[in-house]
Amino acid sequence: MMEIIVIGTGNLGFHLCKAIENQKVVKNSAFAKAKNNNVKNSLKLVGYYNNSARVMTDLKAPLLDSIHNLPQADLVIIATPDDDIAQVSAALKTRAIVAHTSGSVSIEAVAHHKNHGVFYIPQSFSKTREMDFSTLPICLEFNNVTAQKVLEDLGNTLSRKLTHLNSEQRGRLHIAAVYMNNFVNHCYTKADQILNDAQVDASLLYPLMNETLAKAQDLSPLQAQTGPARRNDEQTIARHLKSLKSNDRAMYEAITQSIKNTYGN
């Protein structure tokens, strides 16, 4: 039985707690059985901490009242905002393995603990959306085999997609995720605004949105690129710029220029 404490119950921490508890519930499923052949531990959420002292009714584990006085556990997962990780880590008096969950923070932030690591899931979590952990990539880093063993056991119990990344690679992955998620989503937002202003139903573009993604995964986005910037169609670009709101032009121009640079236009 692996005993786990989660510090921070934002979107990721909350889903992580739920996944750890649900793993126990589903341990008679074929998937969990197969997993249990590979991992020695089943999982137990010993407790969680959030700084709003808010009891999570979805969880059976107790809310802990302080991070300075943690109960016994094998693993403490720090799922706080990036800027709080080093401070929380420094405050923890524990002999457990300590891991943080951030894409952009180095493993050094928890290096104060003898056995430490990183348990990073490159996904965007929301409390209102269910998440199937078994299909999620989990990127591990660790300072020794003790931390490796525990983090791999946890990772293999939750997911089929475990990988090892060092802090440098994880940082690059995190920047890539900003493009793939934050920037892509903002392009969706701009498209939505344009359609709303023109009183056109935004769902008209859902098939294009779906095909854009499918084609990028099927061909590669570099090959899949089309549009006025790709074919250097200055007339259309000028017409678009003219019809955009003035504070939308800088972003349109910058992406257009980057496409031109990419294809040597």
Place this chain on the structure above:
Amino acid sequence: MMEIIVIGTGNLGFHLCKAIENQKVVKNSAFAKAKNNNVKNSLKLVGYYNNSARVMTDLKAPLLDSIHNLPQADLVIIATPDDDIAQVSAALKTRAIVAHTSGSVSIEAVAHHKNHGVFYIPQSFSKTREMDFSTLPICLEFNNVTAQKVLEDLGNTLSRKLTHLNSEQRGRLHIAAVYMNNFVNHCYTKADQILNDAQVDASLLYPLMNETLAKAQDLSPLQAQTGPARRNDEQTIARHLKSLKSNDRAMYEAITQSIKNTYGN
């Protein structure tokens, strides 16, 4: 029987020709039967024209040797590049209804013909990828009921998602499609390049890519936005900018600024 000629066999023209011919082949399917109750015409591709005089082996219909001397038809669809539409339209000596397929060109480009219109499909076509027309939105514009009847019959035969947009709305939809397809795909490309440079498997981000799209359609992209720009995390933004290649910074900064503007940061 509706007789159709398609001028231009690029990605869209090619798929349109195939969809028109396949409609005949699948007319015994439940879907086509249900459709045939709603529309009076089955479809026949009388011929197609491309300026490379290249015979399309996927098509049964003949390659036409000139646009100046078209055979009899009910509808001529101009699926050429945008800049060629007006010139091709002017060259056509036909009593058929003439429609173009462009998102960004006004209906005026074919107004020389007595009955005319627009048959616009906001989708990104590739010759190597199959396309299920039945799920695609088709946006119609027409100058009279004669053109309306024929374009609606064709649209209803191919798809379940017909809508009417005027030239102004279609132009806005086309700009939105640039964001939704061209710009999103370029963000995918940048993410891919960053991962390739760091020797990290790009498919690690596919679950995030899929969730980003699903969440935008489920919540709305405006609500789904996360990331350093959304939460005004200047430290992370500065670290990202520092680690980007110099000619990637302008685009990163412009999108970041646009996100800040959108959320009043």
